[in-house]
Amino acid sequence: MASPAPLSSHRRVLLILATLLALFLAALDTLIMSAAMPTIVADLGGLHLYSWVFSTYLLSRAVALPVFGKLADLFPNRTLYLVSILIFLVGSVLAGMARSMLALTVFRAIQGIGAGGNFALVYIVLSDISEPENRGRMMSYASFVWGLASVLGPSLGGFIVSWVSWRWIFYINIPVGLLSLAGIWFFLTETREKRQVIEIDYAGILTLVVAILSFLTVFLLGGRTVAWASLPIVGLSVLFFLSAAGFYLAERRSREPIFCFDFFRMQGFTTGNGLVFFSSVSIFCLSAFSPLFIQGALGQSPFQLGLVMVSLSFGWSGGALFCGRQAHRFGEKPFAIIGSLVLMLGCAMTVRFSATTNLWTCALAIGMAGVGMGFTSISTLLIVQNSVEKKDLGVATSSHQFTRTLGGTVGIGICGSLVTAKFARMADSLNTTALQGAIAPEIMNQIRLNFENFFRSDVQQQLSENALGVLHQAIGNCVIDVFWLALLAALICLIWGLLLPRRAILSPPATSATSQKGP
DSSP states (O other): OOOOOOOOHHHHHHHHHHHHHHHHHHHHHHHHHHHHHHHHHHHHOOGGGHHHHHHHHHHHHHHHHHHHHHHTTTSOHHHHHHHHHHHHHHHHHHHHTOOSHHHHHHHHHHHHHHHHHHHHHHHHHHHHTSOGGGHHHHHHHHHHHHHHHHHHHHHHHHHHHHHSOTTHHHHTHHHHHHHHHHHHHHHOOOOSOOOSSOOOOHHHHHHHHHHHHHHHHHHHHBTTTBOTTSHHHHHHHHHHHHHHHHHHHHHHHOSSOSSOGGGGGSHHHHHHHHHHHHHHHHHHHHHHHHHHIIIIISOOOHHHHHHHHHHHHHHHHHHHHHHHHHHHHHOHHHHHHHHHHHHHHHHHHHTTOOTTOOHHHHHHHHHHHHHHHHHHHHHHHHHHHHTSOGGGHHHHHHHHHHHHHHHHHHHHHHHHHHHHHHHHHHHHHHHHTTTTTTSOHHHHHHHHHOGGGGGSHHHHTTSOHHHHHHHHHHHHHHHHHHHHHHHHHHHHHHHHHHTSOSSOOSSOOSOOGGGOOOO
C-alpha cells in the first residue's frame, strides 16, 4: 500500500479550521448546559434526573474516547469524523425536541458518544497532519479553542435561555456542525497509512464499555447519592472488576486489541499518562469546588464568581499555547515539571483561603493552577504520542484524553463525597447547638442531604442573616479539605514528572514495546 500523499498548505489550513470548529462545538456543548439547566428543569420537571443529564453525557463521552481512538488506527479518519459529527448532531436535534427529563437524559447520552468521537479525532487528525516537532503547536490550538468555549459557554447559555428558548442550546449546534461537516468532507484526506487487514475487537469493546461505565458510575454516585458500602456501589464494583478482567483476557487474545498492555512498558507512555491523571484530579477538584468556596464562604455573586473562574480558562489556554510553541525547543519534560510546580503553588495558595480572602487572590491562585495544567496537558500529550509508533497514534492520543477524563471524574467523585459527608456532620452539629430552631427542619434536611441546595434562592430566602453566615463558614471549611487533596495530587504530579524520560523519542523505530526507554 502506497503512503498517503501530503496535504497542500491551502487544504491543510481549511482542514485545521474545520477540525477546530468541530472541537469548539463539542466543548461549547459541554459548558453551555450549566446556565440552561434551571430553566430546563422548570419546563420539563424531573428534578431527580438533574445530575444525570450531565452524568450520562460524561459517561458516554468517556466510553467513546478509547473506542474511536482505536478505530482511527484502523479506518479512514474522514469516515469516523463524519460519523461522530453526525451522531452529535442527531443527539442535538433530539435533545432540542425532548419533552421530558428522561428523554433529554437519553439524548444527551447520544450527544456524548458524538462528542467523545470529536474529542478523540481532533487531536488525532491534528497530530496526523503535523510533523512530530510541530505537534505541540497544533495541540495548543486545540487548548485555545477549549479556553474560548469555556469563556463563551456559560454567557452564551444564559443569553439563549433569556432571549430565545432553552431548546436553541441544542439547535445552535446544527449550522455550526454542518459547516464543520462540510470542511471535514472536502478537505480531510489520509496522511497516515492504516492497517491493510482490519479485525475489530468486539469482545474488547464490550468489556471495556462495561468496565468504564461501572467504574465511573461508582464515583459519580458513591458517598453522595448512595453510601459507599451500599449494595449498588458494591455491585458496580464487582461488575467493574469482572469486566476489567474480561477486558484484559480479551486484549491478550485479540490480534487487533483496543488497547495493547505492552504500551505500559514504555516509560514515556506510562509516566505521561500517570502525570496527567493526577494533574486532572487536582485541576478538576479546584474548578468544581472553588465556586462553592467563592459563593459559599465568601458570599460573592454569580457574576463575581464568573470573573474569577475566567482566570482558570485564560491560564490553561495561555499555558498550553506557550508550551505548545516552545516544547520542541526546550523539551517536554521541563515543561511537565514546571507545570507541576506551578500547579502546586496555585493549590498551596488555595489551602490558605479564608473568609477574608479577596477575589484577586482567588483569581491569581486559580489562574496559576490553570497555567500549570496548560503546561502539563500539552507536554504529557506530546510525550505519550512520541512514545509509540505512528501506526498506534490514535490509541496513544485517545488514551491521554481518556486518562484526563478519568482523573477528573475520580477526583470530583472523591471530593464530592468528602464534602457531602463532612457538611452533613457539621449541619447536624449546628442544628443541635447555635442554630437550633433557627432553620426550619425541612430546610436543614434539604441542605444536609445535598449542600448545593444551600445556593438555591428559595432556600436562602428562608434563612436568617445569622444562619446564612454560619452556613457560609461551614461550607468554606469543608471545601478547604478539597484544596488540600488537590495539593496532594499536584505533589504526586511533580513526582511523576521527575520520572519522565529526558526527551520524548520522536518517530520511534518499528520495534517492540520493550525497546522504548528514556535516553
